[in-house]
Amino acid sequence: MAVIAVDRLHKFYGDVRAANGVTFEVNPGEIFGMVGPNGAGKTTTIECLEGLRRADEGRLSILGLDPQRQGYELRERIGVQLQESSLPDRLKVREVMGLFAAFYRRSADSEALLEQLGLAEKAGAAFGQLSGGQKQRLFIALALINDPEIVFLDELTTGLDPQARRTMWELVKGVRDRGKTVFLTTHYMEEAEELCDRVAIIDHGKIVALDTPRNLVSSLDAEERIVFSLDGPADEALFRTIPGVTRVERSGSRVIIFGRGDGLLVRVVMALDTSKIRFRDLRTEQPSLEDVFLALTGKEMRD
Amino acid sequence: MRGLWKLIGVQMKLYLREPAATFFTIVFAPMLLLLFGTIYGNKPEAFFGGRGMVDVSVPSYIAMIIISVGFMGIPIATAASREAGVLRRFRMTPLKPAAYILANISSYYAMTAVGVAALVLVGKVVYGMKFQGNVLSVWAGFTLGSLAFFALGYLIAGIASTARIAQAIGMIAAFPMMFLSGSAIPLEVLPQSVRNVSRFIPLTHVVTLMRGLWTGESWVKHQTEAAVLGGVLVVGIILSARFFRWE
Numbered sequence: 226m227a228v229i230a231v232d233r234l235h236k237f238y239g240d241v242r243a244a245n246g247v248t249f250e251v252n253p254g255e256i257f258g259m260v261g262p263n264g265a266g267k268t269t270t271i272e273c274l275e276g277l278r279r280a281d282e283g284r285l286s287i288l289g290l291d292p293q294r295q296g297y298e299l300r301e302r303i304g305v306q307l308q309e310s311s312l313p314d315r316l317k318v319r320e321v322m323g324l325f326a327a328f329y330r331r332s333a334d335s336e337a338l339l340e341q342l343g344l345a346e347k348a349g350a351a352f353g354q355l356s357g358g359q360k361q362r363l364f365i366a367l368a369l370i371n372d373p374e375i376v377f378l379d380e381l382t383t384g385l386d387p388q389a390r391r392t393m394w395e396l397v398k399g400v401r402d403r404g405k406t407v408f409l410t411t412h413y414m415e416e417a418e419e420l421c422d423r424v425a426i427i428d429h430g431k432i433v434a435l436d437t438p439r440n441l442v443s444s445l446d447a448e449e450r451i452v453f454s455l456d457g458p459a460d461e462a463l464f465r466t467i468p469g470v471t472r473v474e475r476s477g478s479r480v481i482i483f484g485r486g487d488g489l490l491v492r493v494v495m496a497l498d499t500s501k502i503r504f505r506d507l508r509t510e511q512p513s514l515e516d517v518f519l520a521l522t523g524k525e526m527r528d
Numbered sequence: 529m530r531g532l533w534k535l536i537g538v539q540m541k542l543y544l545r546e547p548a549a550t551f552f553t554i555v556f557a558p559m560l561l562l563l564f565g566t567i568y569g570n571k572p573e574a575f576f577g578g579r580g581m582v583d584v585s586v587p588s589y590i591a592m593i594i595i596s597v598g599f600m601g602i603p604i605a606t607a608a609s610r611e612a613g614v615l616r617r618f619r620m621t622p623l624k625p626a627a628y629i630l631a632n633i634s635s636y637y638a639m640t641a642v643g644v645a646a647l648v649l650v651g652k653v654v655y656g657m658k659f660q661g662n663v664l665s666v667w668a669g670f671t672l673g674s675l676a677f678f679a680l681g682y683l684i685a686g687i688a689s690t691a692r693i694a695q696a697i698g699m700i701a702a703f704p705m706m707f708l709s710g711s712a713i714p715l716e717v718l719p720q721s722v723r724n725v726s727r728f729i730p731l732t733h734v735v736t737l738m739r740g741l742w743t744g745e746s747w748v749k750h751q752t753e754a755a756v757l758g759g760v761l762v763v764g765i766i767l768s769a770r771f772f773r774w775e
Contacts, residue, residue: 275620297622305620311612315545320538327534328621367617 228253228375228406229274234283236269236430243269245430247283251375256397256407258421260414260514262524266430267410268308271379274408275305288374301330304368306361308379314353318344318363321352322370329371338366342396358389365396376400378409382416394420414514418442424514428522438514445520447512448483451493455480456503467496480504532627539635549605552596553643557589558650560712570655575716579743582655584714586647587738590670591711591731593643597636598677599684599702600695606632606685607694615774625774633678640674660744669741669750673734676757679764680730686771710735730760 227250236244244266251257259267272278273285276292276299285292290299312321322335339345342362347355355363361381368376378397382390390413397420401407411417417424418438425435434441448471455478464473469486470493482493490509497504518524543549561582570580609615618628651657681698688694706712708722709731715723726732737753747754 277616277619297624300620300622307613307616307620309613310617310620311614312617313542313609313614315542316538320541324531324534324538325621328531328623330622 226253227251228288229257229408230284230286231270231274232284234270234273234285235281236266236273236278237281242430244273244280244283247427247430247432249425249432249435251406251408252423253406254401254404255422256401256409256420258417258424259408259410259427260412260417260424260518261427263412265427267412267427268379269430270427271377271408271410275303275377276300277307301371302374304371304373304376306364306368306376306378306381308383310364312352312363314351316352317348318350318352318355319348321363322366325367325370331372333370333372335366335370338369341399342366343392358385358392361385361389361393362396365393365400369400373405375406375408378407380410380412382411382413390416414518418514426514426518426521433521434517441514441517442512445512445517446485447516447520448485449489449512450510451482451484451490451507452510453480453504453507454478456505459500459502463496463500463502464493467492531621531623532631535623535628535631536634536638539631540638543601543635543639546605549601549639552600553593553639554646556596557593557643557647560592561585561589561647561650562654565655570657576714579658580655582651583658583742584739586651586657587666587742588711588714588735589647590644590738591673591709591734592706593640593647594670594674594677594734595702595705595711595731597640597643598674598681599698599705601639602636602678602681603684603688603694603698604691606682607688608691610685610773610775611691619774629682629772633675636678637671637674641670644670659742661742662744665747666738666741668747669734669737672754672757672761673737676730676761676764677734679761679768682768683764683771686768686773705729705731708732730756733757 229251231247231249234244234247235242247266247270259270261267269278273280274287274292276296279293287299288302292299318339322339326332326335336345339348342365344359344362344366347359352360352363365378365381368378381397382393385393394416397407397409409421421438423436424438424441425432426441427433436444461473461475461480464470464480464482467484469489470482470484472483474481474483494507543553564585565582568581570582572578572580576584619625648657684697684701685694688697708726709729710718710726711731711734715726715732715735718726733753733756737750737757740750
């Protein structure tokens, strides 16, 4: 039984089709990610699910509830971290937790939440004094304060440094491991690949692919790349004879071998060794979600 | 319900942590009273119908506290929370919008009352201010005036696109009103030409009502003030509800 079911969601802003027939289901206990470039329709979709925006067409069901007609009932049972929101600068962290806990019928232990999110020492600090990462962690704590069944996270790690981003990923996995469903949006492909159980790739308001990150990547049937530099002369025709190699690119001393199949790397290294070819800086590049996105939309994901 | 009370408490705490808001609501009017009290004292003057400067100033300054909360406190804070996305965050909880606004108004009302209490206390303790009115009647007048001006404050917040614009509109509207309504300077000392203009300023009606009730006059004698302020309240509520925005 899906905890989120979206059927042909449409949302228009004038002539812009922000969501153009978005359809998917989210299973209980999974981290479901929606990835796509800025303006693809991620935030529109998540805000329709949260009840912040009204869908122009389509059916939405979250925990069996309609986010528009049963919004207050739904808000008791979901937790939300918004892409753009704030709190009064002079409100202290502990006061924020106490206040929000009072809004819900059910509430989690706020001291324990602050502890888990590494904010226990900041309990007496004012919101305005927190760093970007600390504010973001406080918003996650708020999203968990009612012990929700589903947690919505919109662009959770945007603006955070890589270290803080990794910490955040561990936190989100911890939320899932406590039995909650997580719906998140991101425009970082590596974040989706690392964090999500299933990923929907959205572009121009439409879902263009939906599967586990591993399946998405393998469905591409993309080549693995082995890159190295030569330390002497070598005949590249040799590389073409290695089983599994599909093509070879060379520019100066730099060689890129494209190929498929398990053991490609071992065969390439052995061929180099038996032919006594000297090389350095060898590395492999696996296809990633980034390549999936490029293949599906014909454009680079990176900003 | 628990959320509502908690929110009222938090809003009041936040108010007290804002130095400018605290100053204009609680400190400014008693300070002004001490300043003019030191200069003029509180001797009965025929000019003020046998009352002293302080006796007349206390009910007038109440109007000043009301407008500083209504035209500066409320519009700036409301527009700023909207701009920063604070209102968005509250909307994502089961708290009803009406409860949020009720909590907001209650905390402003409470802080305005604290300001009035501080003013009365200084008047009483330092100058032995005279009070001949009925406490309940005066309280009702204070409540009517406060709510009418709060409604206008939310209207300013709704019209202004940003907190800075809300601040500008509030200040531009508030300062002339303060000085032309008799709230800062008694109407008696203003020239007739100014007093002709004063009649059209809503705050003047708060001053007249408070000064009247303060000396024990009945509401029957102040039907005009009651009608004007009641009208401002009703129109203010309708328009502020019409222009209110969460985002």
